[in-house]
Amino acid sequence: MSFFSGYEFFIxxxxxxxxxxxxxxxxxxxxxxxxxxxxxxxxxxxxPTPIQFLYLLGYVVFATYLVKIYLFLxxxxxxxxxxYGHAVFLAxxxxxxxxxxxxxxxxxxxxxxxxxxxFRVIQVIIETYDGVICEIRELQFVEFLLFFxxxxxxxxxxxxxxxxxxxxxxxxxxxxxxLSSGLYKLILGIFYKVVCSGVLYYVLQTYIDGHxxxxxxxxxxxxxxxxxxxxxxxxxAMAVGTSYVLGIRMPDNFNKPFLSVDIxxxxxxxxxxxxxxxxxxxxxxxxxDSVRKKRxxxxxxxxxxxxxxxxxxxxxxxxLEGHYIAYGLYHxxxxxxxxxxxxxxxxxxxxxxxxxxxAGSWFINLNVVMxxxxxxxxxxxxxx
Amino acid sequence: xxxxxxxxxxxxxxxxxxxxxxxxxxxESGLMDSLAFAELLFAIxxxxxxxxAPSEIQRSDINTANKIIRLVKERMNA
Numbered sequence: 001m002s003f004f005s006g007y008e009f010f011i012x013x014x015x016x017x018x019x020x021x022x023x024x025x026x027x028x029x030x031x032x033x034x035x036x037x038x039x040x041x042x043x044x045x046x047x048p049t050p051i052q053f054l055y056l057l058g059y060v061v062f063a064t065y066l067v068k069i070y071l072f073l074x075x076x077x078x079x080x081x082x083x084y085g086h087a088v089f090l091a092x093x094x095x096x097x098x099x100x101x102x103x104x105x106x107x108x109x110x111x112x113x114x115x116x117x118x119f120r121v122i123q124v125i126i127e128t129y130d131g132v133i134c135e136i137r138e139l140q141f142v143e144f145l146l147f148f149x150x151x152x153x154x155x156x157x158x159x160x161x162x163x164x165x166x167x168x169x170x171x172x173x174x175x176x177x178x179l180s181s182g183l184y185k186l187i188l189g190i191f192y193k194v195v196c197s198g199v200l201y202y203v204l205q206t207y208i209d210g211h212x213x214x215x216x217x218x219x220x221x222x223x224x225x226x227x228x229x230x231x232x233x234x235x236x237a238m239a240v241g242t243s244y245v246l247g248i249r250m251p252d253n254f255n256k257p258f259l260s261v262d263i264x265x266x267x268x269x270x271x272x273x274x275x276x277x278x279x280x281x282x283x284x285x286x287x288x289d290s291v292r293k294k295r296x297x298x299x300x301x302x303x304x305x306x307x308x309x310x311x312x313x314x315x316x317x318x319x320l321e322g323h324y325i326a327y328g329l330y331h332x333x334x335x336x337x338x339x340x341x342x343x344x345x346x347x348x349x350x351x352x353x354x355x356x357x358x359a360g361s362w363f364i365n366l367n368v369v370m371x372x373x374x375x376x377x378x379x380x381x382x383x384x
Numbered sequence: 385x386x387x388x389x390x391x392x393x394x395x396x397x398x399x400x401x402x403x404x405x406x407x408x409x410x411x412e413s414g415l416m417d418s419l420a421f422a423e424l425l426f427a428i429x430x431x432x433x434x435x436x437a438p439s440e441i442q443r444s445d446i447n448t449a450n451k452i453i454r455l456v457k458e459r460m461n462a
Contacts, residue, residue: 123439130437158439279418284438287422303419339419 001044003152004193004238009041016040017245024175030247031143031166037246038148045112045148052111059094059114060145063121064138066090071128071136084129091121103320113152115317119277120145124159126281133160140166147248149239153232155253155273165248175247182244185237192234200227212383221374228373229257232271257369261362263331263338266369274314283310303339308332323378330375334368385432385460386453392427393449396420406449416447424452434459 001009016037023030046053070087077083094109095118101108124141127133144162145151170178204223208216236253243250253273260266267275286306289295296302308329315328342348351357374380394400397415402408410416416424422438429435434456446452 127437127439130440131435132437132440280439283418284422284425287419288426288438291423291426299419299423306419 001041003041003045003148004189004235010190012041012044013242017242020246021179024170024179024245024247025172027169027172027175029169034147034166034246034248035143038143038146038151041148042146042151045152055094055109055111056113056117059109059111059117060142062094063091063117063145064141067121067124067128067136067141068138070125071133074128074131075134079129079131084125087125087129088122091125092118094118099316099320116150116152116154116156117145119156119274120159123156123277123281127160137163147243149242149246149248150250153235153239154271155236155239155251156277157248157250157273161251162248168247170247178244178247178249182241185241185244187241189234189237189239189241192230192237194234197227197230197234200230217374217379217383220377220379221370224377224379225370225373226258228376229254258366259362260365260369261358262342262365263334263368266365267331267335278310278314282313283307286310300340300343304336307335307339311335318376321378323375323381327372327376330372334372385457388431389428389453389456390449392431393424393452396423396427402449406453408449409447410449411443411447428452428456432456432460 001012003009004013020030020033020037023033042053042056046056066087070083073080073083095114098107098109098114101110124133124136128136140163141159143166144157144159147157147162150157200223204220204227208220208223233254240250240252251273253271255269255272257266257270260269283306286309287302290302290306291299296305309332311328311332312325313328314331315325318324318327342352390403393402397410397420399415402410402415408415425436425438436455436459441455446455
């Protein structure tokens with residue numbers, strides 16, 4: 001069984017969501033039921049691959065000790081960069097070994113969801129360092145990591161936000177709203193993923209794949225781009241919808257990305273929980289550090305370097321294959337160029353509110369984004 | 385302290401206008417972007433000894449001059 005695909009999964013899901021709805025409507029805590037349903041699906045999904053199951057549980061146990069020990073050291077020694085660095089390094093180590101393994105052709109520590117679970121662990125470590133997290137309850141931390149709706153592919157929730165919902169008992173009125181918008185998102189997600197993405201994938205495979213003329217490449221970029229959107233946004237909508245029914249207001253991951261008017265706007269609408277994670281935990285921190293150390297002569301240079309670095313790391317996180325790294329660098333460079341253009345250009349400042357400018361900017365940006373997906377797909381390696 | 389903070393803000397946004405309307409949304413008006421935001425957090429740490437972590441606050445907690453002043457004051461008194 002896989003998460004959010006196949007009849008078997010959905011039959012179990014809808015049946016198991018009924019008790020949740022009943023509990024929710026009766027103003028009961030859904031905490032223990034979340035444990036039950038997560039355990040059920042994790043056993044069903046990981047059961048056929050026991051090694052992955054062991055890696056998953058092993059990492060969760062390891063991460064729980066790591067965050068607890070780090071919290072203890074943080075309380076004792078304060079903001080010590082040396083200890084902090086080691087904690088982040090240890091949390092990342094299994095992911096790094098796994099990614100290098102994939103690139104080099106061996107398989108170690110790989111389990112479904114490893115990339116996403118690392119974000120949640122590192123968020124807790126960084127916020128502990130910041131002094132924002134002063135208490136970690138082990139069981140709640142494990143529940144946060146293993147909540148099945150977003151275990152394998154996001155969205156990336158934040159622990160403090162999750163805990164707040166986890167401890168909450170919704171009133172009947174509040175839960176009714178959660179339930180109805182949850183079911184709506186769940187059904188929208190199924191439609192996106194099964195119907196829209198399915199049809200586009202068929203079109204891609206049947207009519208476009210295998211042709212490499214410029215016109216076909218444009219077609220591939222667009223169809224692949226929309227297919228990826230419906231697939232991933234559909235998946236996330238199902239995950240968010242299911243979370244709502246289970247009493248957790250998981251953050252949305254997409255907000256009409258193809259309406260974005262520039263590349264910054266795009267990253268505020270596409271895979272939102274990932275880009276805001278990178279903004280909060282990498283970009284902003286790198287910028288603060290750069291100002292402190294006077295690393296760059298001008299703020300614009302600093303921003304450009306920061307953006308490229310940020311997106312490069314995002315590319316590497318997707319995988320060490322050339323097309324992922326190229327995708328990250330491509331977006332980093334575009335973000336940097338747009339930042340410089342918007343800061344320097346009088347033409348931009350005079351016209352940015354005008355309708356024709358917005359329309360033109362939208363069209364150019366759409367093509368920039370679609371070309372990015374073409375890089376991401378790895379399809380170009382057939383041409384080059 | 386308020387005056388100093390407003391001076392910092394005006395410098396970061398490159399616009400003295402921010403001093404006139406303390407309830408203007410700095411992100412929506414384009415005065416503040418993610419870069420100026422990072423510099424603001426650093427400037428607050430440097431000048432007032434208040435450390436604000438980037439992930440600790442939502443944009444909506446710190447999107448007007450008045451909200452920034454209130455947050456820094458709260459932290460200084462804490």
